[in-house]
Amino acid sequence: MRKFAIAGVAALAIAATTAVYAQHSWFHDHMMGHTRMSAEDRAAMADAKIAAVHAGLKLSADQEKLWPPVESAVRDLVKIRIDRAKAREAAEAAANGADLQQPDPVTRLRNRADRMAATATALKKIADAADPLYKTLDDGQKRRLAMLTHWNREGGGWRGRFQRGMMGGDRDGDRGPDSGRL
Known part of the structure; x- marks a missing residue:
């Protein structure tokens, strides 16, 4: 049971990190990346x-x-x-x-x-x-x-x-x- 909980937490952390990275990447590419000062x-x-x-x-x-x-x-x-x-x-x-x-x-x-x-x-x-x-x-x-x-x-x-x-x-x-x- 404990291994299952640890695996679940790890999977959730990986999924959350991927979502945050994807959101940051989209924002940077679309909002910041094409702006020239x-x-x-x-x-x-x-x-x-x-x-x-x-x-x-x-x-x-x-x-x-x-x-x-x-x-x-x-x-x-x-x-x-x-x-x-x-x-x-x-x-x-x-x-x-x-x-x-x-x-x-x-x-x-x-x-x-x-x-x-x-x-x-x-x-x-x-x-x-x-x-x-x-x-x-x-x-x-x-x-x-x-x-x-x-x-x-x-x-x-x-x-x-x-x-x-x-x-x-x-x-x-x-x-x-x-x-x-x-």
């Missing part, structure tokens, strides 16, 4: 995320004085990413469905290196600007910073572009025909 959407989302981090930190008056350089540095990184997205969209529009000639592997590597260098410079600027502020944060503010900057991208959220800039790590945003993949 415009440059204005990206900028608006960045503004909202920066404002959320700022509000969530509940900075003291002394800490507030250290915020503007951090925000400016983060906005510089956001601008780089938005400009890349615009360039990618413009290239796709110019191709208008035509099969684009892929750059050779060496050109792709150089292009990727250029993008990574620009990202690295922006990340260093964020680190330099954030260091004085981060040193003044209490444990609660550091915990909230981690929570506010670890949103999940797969669920339509944001997986911490701000956080990766402040805490290290980055994805160089390489997509498209010259992504550097050999």
